[in-house]
Structures are given as C-alpha cells and as structure tokens.
Amino acid sequence: MSQTNRADLVVILGTGGTIAGTAQDAADNVGYQAAQLGVAELVQAIPPLGRRRLETEQVAQLDSKDMDFATWQKLAVRVAAHLARPEVAGIVITHGTDTLEETAYFLHRVLAPSKPLVLTAAMRPATALQTDGPQNLLDAVNVALDPQAHGVLVVFAGAVHSAAQVRKIHSYRVDAFASVDGARLAVVEEGAVRWLGALEAGQPPFGLSLVSAAAANWPRVEVLLNYAGADGAMVDALVNSGVNGLVVAGTGNGSLSLKLDAALRAAQARGVAVLRSTRCDAGPVTESADALPSAGALSPVKARVELLLRLMAAG
Known part of the structure; x- marks a missing residue:
C-alpha cells in the first residue's frame, strides 16, 4: 500500500x-x-x-x-x-x-x-x-x-x-x-x-439501507415510566395518537403496576410493539414467559433506538 x-x-x-x-x-x-x-x-x-x-x-x-x-x-x-x-x-x-x-x-x-x-x-x-x-x-x-x-x-x-x-x-x-x-x-x-479487556463481537448490523427512508417517515417510539400510582392513561393516549412502539422503564427488574401492565398488553394487542426496560441505572431486565418482552440490559433510551430499528426492519 x-x-x-x-x-x-x-x-x-x-x-x-x-x-x-x-x-x-x-x-x-x-x-x-x-x-x-x-x-x-x-x-x-x-x-x-x-x-x-x-x-x-x-x-x-x-x-x-x-x-x-x-x-x-x-x-x-x-x-x-x-x-x-x-x-x-x-x-x-x-x-x-x-x-x-x-x-x-x-x-x-x-x-x-x-x-x-x-x-x-x-x-x-x-x-x-x-x-x-x-x-x-x-x-x-x-x-x-x-x-x-x-x-x-x-x-x-x-x-x-x-x-x-x-x-x-x-x-x-x-x-x-x-x-x-x-x-x-x-x-x-x-x-x-x-x-483492560477484549472487545466482544456485537450483533449483526441492521445496515445503512435500513435508515435510507425519509426521517419524517420513521416509526414513532415513545418512552414511559413506571412509578407509584402509574396507570394506563398515558399508554391509551399514545396509542390513540398513532404511536408505533412503546418502551416502558419499569421499576427494579422491569416490574410494572397492574394498570400500566394491562394498558401495555392492550396496546400490544392493537399492534403496538412494546419493550420493557428498567429505570435503574444498571442491571438487565430478565426474560419471563409471563411478562412483556424484555429489553435486556439496554437503558430505556437505547431500548427505544433498538425498537425503532426493529420496527423499520419489519417494515
């Protein structure tokens, strides 16, 4: 060279x-x-x-x-x-x-x-x-x-x-x-x-072509928070406004109030993609067959990026 x-x-x-x-x-x-x-x-x-x-x-x-x-x-x-x-x-x-x-x-x-x-x-x-x-x-x-x-x-x-x-x-x-x-x-x-350590291989990339569409047409993904007294009103409002995906920052290991969980499941049934993260600074949300899908160790804002790209990949 x-x-x-x-x-x-x-x-x-x-x-x-x-x-x-x-x-x-x-x-x-x-x-x-x-x-x-x-x-x-x-x-x-x-x-x-x-x-x-x-x-x-x-x-x-x-x-x-x-x-x-x-x-x-x-x-x-x-x-x-x-x-x-x-x-x-x-x-x-x-x-x-x-x-x-x-x-x-x-x-x-x-x-x-x-x-x-x-x-x-x-x-x-x-x-x-x-x-x-x-x-x-x-x-x-x-x-x-x-x-x-x-x-x-x-x-x-x-x-x-x-x-x-x-x-x-x-x-x-x-x-x-x-x-x-x-x-x-x-x-x-x-x-x-x-x-200090070896760089690990990551997941295969989505590819640049995935994000070639006009940015104004990208899916709409919002972030919600679980807290004492949280209900499903915000979920319902976002679903009615045409949101495509929702990331919820749960408490602890991604736990959600009964009302918030029910509203998110109803949103999922209407075709809205949902990922469950945590508002904690560290630690993953473990998978559970009885719970909404986990975002793993991703923070809520990174889970939003991940869900955005998944929705684009799914068309």
Whole structure:
C-alpha cells in the first residue's frame, strides 16, 4: 500500500455540543451556548493533533438535546462513506453529552464497523478555565488510531466505553460517563491506550439501507415510566395518537403496576410493539414467559433506538 493510501487518516466529524460551546465568562461552566465553534477550530486549538493526519467535516451544528432522526441519518451516511475509504484508520465524532449514548448505540446497530468509530464530547465549554474537551478529543484520536480498536466506542475522561454499555451518570461532573453494567474497555494514559479487556463481537448490523427512508417517515417510539400510582392513561393516549412502539422503564427488574401492565398488553394487542426496560441505572431486565418482552440490559433510551430499528426492519 502506498504512503498516500496507508490507513493512518482520522476523519473528525463535528455535530456541535458543549465541546463546541462558548460562554462570555470563562468561569461560567453552565451559562454557555452549545455548538458555537466549528470542528476545525476545535482541532486547531490542540497542538498535538498537528502531528496527526486528520480531516474535519461539519455534519451538524446543534445542542445534542435537539438531536433528531434526520441528523442521525446524515451522520450514518457520512460515517459509512468515510469508513469505506482505504486510507481512513478511524473516525471521531464530536457530540453533545445529553444524547451521546443514543447516537452511539444507533450507529453501533446500523453500522457495526470493523474500523474504530469513536464518539467524544465535553462537560465544559471550550472557553472554560479548565475545559475538558481538548483532552477528550486528543484521547479519541489516539484511540481511533490504536490497532486494537474497532467498533463504536465512547472516549471520555480518559476511559473507553462500548456503545452498548455507556451511560451518562452525572449531570455536571467531567467524568460524567460510565459503563454501568460492566468494566471499562480501556483507559487512555498520556496518549497511550491500555486495554483492560477484549472487545466482544456485537450483533449483526441492521445496515445503512435500513435508515435510507425519509426521517419524517420513521416509526414513532415513545418512552414511559413506571412509578407509584402509574396507570394506563398515558399508554391509551399514545396509542390513540398513532404511536408505533412503546418502551416502558419499569421499576427494579422491569416490574410494572397492574394498570400500566394491562394498558401495555392492550396496546400490544392493537399492534403496538412494546419493550420493557428498567429505570435503574444498571442491571438487565430478565426474560419471563409471563411478562412483556424484555429489553435486556439496554437503558430505556437505547431500548427505544433498538425498537425503532426493529420496527423499520419489519417494515
């Protein structure tokens, strides 16, 4: 393979988020505007990245609380295009923290790439006195170039997580992400990646063609919560409004109140797909022949992505 085509290129795709945010006061880590700086500006502010072979592309520029299907669709298409290039060793996506785990899981289930696809973000804006974005982005590039890396990964605060395991567990701290039901995959220490365990093979991907339909026509899947006094009124309202799927975050091991369970079973009988998750931070929902279908160890928001893709696959 020639020097020109050698797989040492990392493509960095920007989508906005806090990592690209700015505030008028450098001491303000809360009152900032997300998605103000372009991804090329972020890279230029990190001198060690000047020694890497990089390309940047601005796919979107939004606060990740506003992430939508159309952006997911565009992102998946651009990722697939860059992954197909022989000179590309890996891809990094800069993202907001609020919905990062959902985007990571979506890309994992649609693409399941053999090359590393690394998502990273920041809890503090780029203008903060001690911003965390530059180190996270540098670490993400180093992971994307690591020969052992593959699949969809999240790099944050020096830790490497899988798309299936990662969850945002804190609203403010800079170490806001964790693999809540399993160990971290690796740590990044002074630019070196130290793997703690082997990367497991995931499920076969759904494929990019599955999400080629106009995003406005994708199925509608909503998330419900079980709590003291929960009844079926919200289920009935959603079914009557034409919802296609429902994920319920049950208590404990996916347990549901009698009224909520009955309403969900009635919805299922009317053709609405249902998955049962848990509002607990960790642990799976065990399968039971007498219960509604389990989402396994997926969090409610990842179970929503999974159900969305299953419905699309089923036509």
